Every structure is written in structure tokens, then in C-alpha cells.
Amino acid sequence: MQKFRSWLASLHFRLIVGFTLVLVVSLLGVSLYVHYAAEREIExxxxxxxxxxxxxIQQVVNQYYENNDDLSGIGPALEQAKWLYNWNIEVTDAEGKPIALVSGKKIVPESPARQRTAPPFDKLQNPPLGPDDRKKVGDGRRFGRHTYKLQDRDKKDVASISMGPADIPGVVPEPPMSRLLATLDASLLWTGIAAGIVGIALVSLLSRRALLSIGVLRGAARTFGGGQYxxxxxxxxxxxxxxxxxxxxxMADDIQRAERQRLNLMADVAHELRTPLSNIQGYVEAMKDGVISPSDETLExxxxxxxxLNHLVEDVKLLSLLDAGALRLNFERAAADDVLNRSVRGFMAKAHSKEMRLTTDIDKDIPPVRMDTARILQVVDNLLENAVRHTPQGGVVTVRAGTLSTGEVFVAVEDTGDGIPDDVIATVFDRFRRADPSRARTTGGAGLGLAIAKNLVEAHGGTIEAKSSPSGGTIFRFTIPTDQERTPPH
Incomplete structure (x- = not known):
């Protein structure tokens, strides 16, 4: 019973019911129209x-009158028409007196004297019945719904003929035309029932096949929702x-990839947090146990x-805000060369300590850019931090900037380091991704700097890319639109 109720609430049952209703309405409309049209056509x-x-009958009377110059003896000819057509026929003279009456009763005697004195008949004066000649008898005649008048060549009335269908005893009746209409209605009914049964069966079969596929998708969604990615x-x-x-x-591939990245992110965050926390714990326990004494060097x-540790937490928080689109950017029109020179000055000391050169090649005609100055400065700092870290002693790091033909401002940070392998360059902007995963923490960061730079550039409506040669040298380049009317994504 529960299974039957479930089927009644299913999409399969609703499709069948919907098709049945459409079929019933369509067949009903067609049947009513066909019945109406057939009835009019039969009429x-x-x-x-x-x-x-x-x-x-008019031609018979005309021919008889033409041959005999009167209507004497017309009764037997009309009697044949009665038996042939099952009609009542009445012939009257110009004054309305009956000449002959053919019906279920006996033939009424004619008036030979009147007919013999009638003027000669000219058939050209009596054309076939037209629409105006066929009318209901309502002027005192006893029966008939078709009437016409015989006229001589002077267009004087000689006689009138009134006729119409009747139910004469002894005459085999013609089947009523209504029987044809009833047969047509019955045929339409049975045809509609047969078409409905076949149509419902086809809809049930076809919809069942389609719904089987939907059922497979539903089962897959439930399995996927249960954690089997x-x-x-x-x-x-x-x-x-x-x-x-x-x-x-x-979608499942994307979700599985995202879940894998989430697990990797959690593992990476845990790993990155473990090192500074372990160091802090070691120093505190050593000072507590008296192994080392508190000193300025130890406290430093x-x-x-x-x-x-705080820097790592702030980076993770920033990435979370960027992913959620919740980071507020304070856009203002500013000179790009000022931001670049500030960043370069901040890394001069570090570059000198490694005995490397830090140079700039910045176009003086760069137009003002609508940007969040602090965030773009953070992007350049991250790129310079990465370049200085991986450029060996005596190397060169160059910051270039200019305007593209599209109107965008580009910034490129080039170094003469070891380069990035081809299998790593495509994922260099992923979180916690390092060109050399085995390098010690003293030679590398947490792997969030480039990911942050990419998200901040895209938040400004720009793009960022990396190009490198395994033989040496890497270029990180990003662009920012200068169109004042363009609305940034955040």
C-alpha cells in the first residue's frame, strides 16, 4: 500500500495523468467539432x-403538361414518385383548388374540364426550382415544404405543386440520416478510447524509460551526498x-577536487602552524625547566x-575573505609608479644583504589607476619577496611597468633565479604551493603569497601570469584596467 501511495505521488504518475487530461480534452474538442460539422453537412x-x-418531380409535371397541354391524368405519374421517394405531392389549380393529391390516401380526382381549357404550356417559362422557389408551405396548403408554380408563356399561373417528405404506409422508409451521425459519434468514441489506451501505454513506457535515468541520477546524488565523492x-x-x-x-569532479583541496589546505595549515608553535613550546618549556635562561636573544x-604565526593566520584570513567576496577594497585614483617605488625601496636592504641588484624600468607616462593602494602594494611586495628569496647571490631582480595597447597598466617582476619546472608553473598560484616542497622553512614561506597576489589582482579586475625557464629566470606579470567606469568584482 505504501508503495502504491508512493507511485501516486511520483512524477511518472503525474505525467500519465497530465497526458490523459490533455488527450481527453483534445478528443472531446475534436469530437464536438466533428459532430457539429457532420450535423451541418448532413443537413x-x-x-x-x-x-x-x-x-x-417538377420535370415530370413539366413534361406531362408539355405533352398533353393539361394535367389530366397526372395522378399515376405522381403515384410512382410517391412510392419512389416516399413523398406527399399535391397539385392545385391557379385558384387553389386541388387537381391531384398523392399521399397515404387515395388519389383525389382531377378536374379534366379545367385542365383541358388551360392554355398551352411553354417549358421555357418554367425553369428548375431555385432557392427562392423552395419555401415552407404556410399559405393554407395542407402539406409540403417544396412548392412551385406552372406558368404559361404569358407568365400566368396555371397550377401549383406542393410536395415534401412523408411517412406513407406501405412504402419502405429510407434510413434516417441521424443514424449516420450516431454511427459517426460511436466511431469517434471508440477511436478515442483506443487512441487513449495506446497513447497512455506509450507515455507510460517512454516516461518510465526517461525516469529510470532520472532515478539513476537521484541515486547518484544521494550516494554523493553521503560522502562517496x-x-x-x-x-x-x-x-x-x-x-x-x-x-x-x-560537478562531482569539481566537488571532489574542492574537497581534496580543502583536506590539503587543512593539512597544510596544520603543518604551517605546527612549526612556530613547536618552537614557542620548546623555548617556553626549556626556560621553565631551567635548561636555558631567559635572555634578550631567547625572547627575540x-x-x-x-x-x-600571526602573519600566517592573517594570510589565511585574507584568503578566506577573498574567497567569500567579503573583502572591502578602498578604491582611489593613484599613481602606479609611486606604489612600485615604495615597494622597491622596502626591499633594497634585503637585496643588498644578498649582494644582488634590485632595479626598476618604469614608464613615466603611466596614467593614474583606480585601485586599493595598500592591496596593490601587498601584491608587489609578495612578488618581490618571492623573487628576492629565490634569486642567488649576485643575481638581478627587475621591476618593470608600462601601458599596454589595450589601455591596461602592466607590472612585471623579473628575476635571474633557478626558474620553475614546467610541471609546477601551472599550479604556482595554488595555496601552500612551493616550487621546491622539500626546501626548509628558512628558505621559503608558507606558500600563500602568490595565491594572495592572484586573488587581489583579480579583485581589481586584472589578470596575473607566470613565465619561467628551467634554465633560469622567472617573470611574474599582472595587469590592472585603467577604465574609470569599470566596476571591480568586489
């Missing part, structure tokens, strides 16, 4: 048949369901570890 056909019969759906064809399956697999070492 028109009956009228045409009656018109043709009336014109035939490696689960995928099989290929389900080139149609829309197949595209949906491919989209699901693509502890202080450096705290600063390093």
Missing part, C-alpha cells in the same frame, strides 16, 4: 437531396538526460616565531 446533404427530388553516473545517451548526467559528473627568537 445540407438532405436539403440537396430534397431539392434534387423536387426538381425531378568518487561516485559517478554512467553515460546515458546524447539527449538532455545524457547532458544532465555529464553535468552531474563534471620567541617573538619572531609569534610574528610568523
Amino acid at each position: 445540407r446533404f438532405q436539403q440537396e437531396v430534397e431539392r434534387a427530388r423536387a426538381e425531378r 568518487s561516485h559517478r553516473v554512467p553515460k546515458m545517451g546524447p539527449h538532455e538526460i545524457g547532458e544532465l548526467g555529464e553535468t552531474f559528473n563534471s 627568537s620567541v617573538h619572531q616565531q609569534v610574528l610568523q
Whole structure:
């Protein structure tokens, strides 16, 4: 019972019910229209048949009058028409007195004297019945709904003929046309029922096949939601369901990749935090146990570890804000060369201590840029920090800047270091990514500087890229748009 209720609430049942309702409404509309059209056509056909019969009887009367110059003896001819058509026929003279009456009763005697004295008949004066000649008898005649008048060549009335269908005893009745309409309605009904059964069966079959694929996707989504991120759906064809399956697999790949990155990020953060915390713990326990005595040198070492720990926490927090789009940027129009020169001056001492040269090649015609000065300064500092760290003694680090043909301002930081391998350059902006993962903490940072630089540049609507040669030398270059009307992403 529960399974049946579940089926009643399913999409499969709703599709069948929906199709059935559409089919019923469509068949009902078609049936009503066909019934109406058929009824009108049958009525028109009956009228045409009656018109043709009336014109035939008219021709008989005309021919008889033309041959005999009167209507004497017209009764037997009309009697044949009665038995042939099952009609009542009445012939009256110009004054309305009956000449002959053909009906279920006996033939009424004619008036030979009146007919013999009638003027000669000219058939050209009596054309076939037209629409105006066929009218309902309402002027005192006893029966008939088709009437016309015989006229001589002087267009004087000689006689009138009134006729119409009747139910004459002894005459085999014609089947009513309404029977044809009833048969048509019955045929439409059974055809509609048969079409409905076939249509519902086809919809049920086709929708079931389509819903099976949806069921596979639903099961895959439940499995994926349960934490099995490696689960995928099989290929389900080139149609829309197949595209949906491919989209699901693509989404699953992205989620699995993001989950892997999340786990790696947690592991990297834990690793990066462990080193300074372990150092701080070691110094504090040693001083507590009296192994070493508190001194300015010891306290300075502890202080450096705290600063390093704080810097790492701030970097992780900044990346989190950038990912969530919650970092507020204070945009202002500023000179790019001033920001670059400030950053270069800050690294001069470190460059001299490694006996390397730090030079600039900055175009003097760089237009003002709409930017967050502090954040762009942080981008340049991160790139210079990375370049100075990996450039050997006696090397050269150069900061270049200028304007592209597109109107964007570019900034490039070039070094003469060892270079970055090709298999690493594509992921150099990933978090906690290092060109040499095995290098000691004293020679490398946490691996967040380039990731922060990339996110900050993109927050300004720009792009950043890295080019390197394994034989030596690396170039980090980013661009910032100068269009004042362009709205940054954040």
C-alpha cells in the first residue's frame, strides 16, 4: 500500500495523468467539432437531396403538361414518385383548388374540364426550382415544404405543386440520416478510447524509460551526498538526460577536487602552524625547566616565531575573505609608479644583504589607476619577496611597468633565479604551493603569497601570469584596467 501511495505521488504518475487530461480534452474538442460539422453537412446533404427530388418531380409535371397541354391524368405519374421517394405531392389549380393529391390516401380526382381549357404550356417559362422557389408551405396548403408554380408563356399561373417528405404506409422508409451521425459519434468514441489506451501505454513506457535515468541520477546524488565523492553516473545517451548526467559528473569532479583541496589546505595549515608553535613550546618549556635562561636573544627568537604565526593566520584570513567576496577594497585614483617605488625601496636592504641588484624600468607616462593602494602594494611586495628569496647571490631582480595597447597598466617582476619546472608553473598560484616542497622553512614561506597576489589582482579586475625557464629566470606579470567606469568584482 505504501508503495502504491508512493507511485501516486511520483512524477511518472503525474505525467500519465497530465497526458490523459490533455488527450481527453483534445478528443472531446475534436469530437464536438466533428459532430457539429457532420450535423451541418448532413443537413445540407438532405436539403440537396430534397431539392434534387423536387426538381425531378417538377420535370415530370413539366413534361406531362408539355405533352398533353393539361394535367389530366397526372395522378399515376405522381403515384410512382410517391412510392419512389416516399413523398406527399399535391397539385392545385391557379385558384387553389386541388387537381391531384398523392399521399397515404387515395388519389383525389382531377378536374379534366379545367385542365383541358388551360392554355398551352411553354417549358421555357418554367425553369428548375431555385432557392427562392423552395419555401415552407404556410399559405393554407395542407402539406409540403417544396412548392412551385406552372406558368404559361404569358407568365400566368396555371397550377401549383406542393410536395415534401412523408411517412406513407406501405412504402419502405429510407434510413434516417441521424443514424449516420450516431454511427459517426460511436466511431469517434471508440477511436478515442483506443487512441487513449495506446497513447497512455506509450507515455507510460517512454516516461518510465526517461525516469529510470532520472532515478539513476537521484541515486547518484544521494550516494554523493553521503560522502562517496568518487561516485559517478554512467553515460546515458546524447539527449538532455545524457547532458544532465555529464553535468552531474563534471560537478562531482569539481566537488571532489574542492574537497581534496580543502583536506590539503587543512593539512597544510596544520603543518604551517605546527612549526612556530613547536618552537614557542620548546623555548617556553626549556626556560621553565631551567635548561636555558631567559635572555634578550631567547625572547627575540620567541617573538619572531609569534610574528610568523600571526602573519600566517592573517594570510589565511585574507584568503578566506577573498574567497567569500567579503573583502572591502578602498578604491582611489593613484599613481602606479609611486606604489612600485615604495615597494622597491622596502626591499633594497634585503637585496643588498644578498649582494644582488634590485632595479626598476618604469614608464613615466603611466596614467593614474583606480585601485586599493595598500592591496596593490601587498601584491608587489609578495612578488618581490618571492623573487628576492629565490634569486642567488649576485643575481638581478627587475621591476618593470608600462601601458599596454589595450589601455591596461602592466607590472612585471623579473628575476635571474633557478626558474620553475614546467610541471609546477601551472599550479604556482595554488595555496601552500612551493616550487621546491622539500626546501626548509628558512628558505621559503608558507606558500600563500602568490595565491594572495592572484586573488587581489583579480579583485581589481586584472589578470596575473607566470613565465619561467628551467634554465633560469622567472617573470611574474599582472595587469590592472585603467577604465574609470569599470566596476571591480568586489
